[in-house]
Amino acid sequence: MSRLFPARRGLLALAALTMAGACGIAAAQGPAAAPAKPGWPAKPLRIVVGFPPGSSPDLTARTFSEPLSQALGQPVVVDNKVGAGGNIGADAVAKARDGHTIGLFINGNLTIARLLNAQVPYDPARDLAPLSLIGVSPLVLTAPVGQEGVPSSDARAFLQAARAAGDRWSYGTPGVGTVGHLGTELLKARTGINPLHIPYPGYPQVATAMGGGQLQMALLPPALALSQERAGKLKRIGVTSAGRSTLAPEVPSLAEAGVQDFQLEIWNAFAAPADMPAPVQARLAALIGQIARSPEVRDKLFQQGWQAVGSSPEGLARRMRDDTAAMGRVIREQKISAQ
Structure with a gap:
């Protein structure tokens, strides 16, 4: 499950060993x-x-x-x-x-x-x-491509549209109490958005529902978000780490869009x-x-x-x-x- 606030204590670093x-x-x-x-x-x-x-x-x-x-x-x-x-x-x-x-x-x-x-x-x-x-790993805030009223250009425009939409938007997760659920609820508290929660059996089903127009947003694992973007179905809006992640270095962090006191891993x-x-x-x-x-x-x-x-x-x-x-x-x- 998640890292919601920055960890300020370092982990012990030991010399790496080769395998086999x-x-x-x-x-x-x-x-x-x-x-x-x-x-x-x-x-x-x-x-x-x-x-x-x-x-x-x-x-x-x-x-x-x-x-x-x-x-x-x-x-x-x-x-x-x-x-x-x-x-x-x-x-x-x-x-x-x-x-x-x-x-x-x-x-x-x-x-x-x-x-x-x-x-x-x-x-x-x-x-x-x-x-x-x-x-x-961080999660990636994703949006559907081509869904009317859902901008997929940048995080600021996306969050502005989400605030205006209120509970007319929905977000999906793999279930109540999962990292995606708690993380999105925290994002709601930090940004003033208010999408409704719809649980699914897993992240793949969330991505499918969003691509099919049933959802307007979701926090997805980086690999799944990238594959869906390459397929032309979803757009990566921002990562939930404090800064850019080496797992998706080309995607800005939500902090860059002005989201304060928010980190999720x-x-x-x-x-x-x-x-x-x-x-x-x-x-x-x-x-x-x-x-x-x-x-x-x-x-x-x-x-x-x-x-x-x-x-x-x-x-x-x-x-x-x-x-x-x-x-x-x-x-x-x-x-x-x-x-």
Whole structure:
């Protein structure tokens, strides 16, 4: 799920390692290779993903499976446990007791879930141990091409038209409580626009509806927004990062159009069950961070639409706390509920 306000604390930066042989050699020789506990790992490592095969979280998890396997000397298996916006998979990780299970999460599972629904069966702060923030990305404000009354020239003209339209405009998201939903509600508060929210099963369906004239705006991931623009269906208006993003450097930030106090990022991260032995957590965190910062994996993550991070556990924990607090404010101010 999202970064709504600028992070002013830096994440630990470690030297990047090359993949394949270099990653295996470094794991065998460096501090991270010290045995986490006698005999660990004793069996394959399982990465639980709460989304289907081929989804963005699944692709990221599989990017890490091979180098992790090389470093650990055991197979690494991706286990897709789909449902409830990733919360079924998150709960499976929280309850895992085999010492060989971790999860690849989107930020919503680690920040938003319990803010909107106290019945979510796991508590990220209590039941999950942060390992590493893997990648971050802004969203892109997009508009349909050729829809009457919806300018697609620049952000200022677009927001002016949106204010004039009031609730005659609609925006789409992958559902209540998603980053796209909370982010657009924050954008409404910061700009005085008031489009109606229409939830869809996922971002592709949002893009299709907007291209078909059912919606006037949406916040989309950069790769999807670019593909829709190339197809002549949508126009990228502005990115939600504080400045221009390396993922879409030609697109101005909304801050350049005068939108103040607004920053939004989606991110993904690895976490483990809270009761996994601390030495095992430390070894996995070090390996995952090193892999994320390696040139080959950084490039793969970029192709998937992520700016690689590879943080320390403490860096991820800070991000979780900051974003939980920021999104909690949006939920309270905008009176958002799960219903």
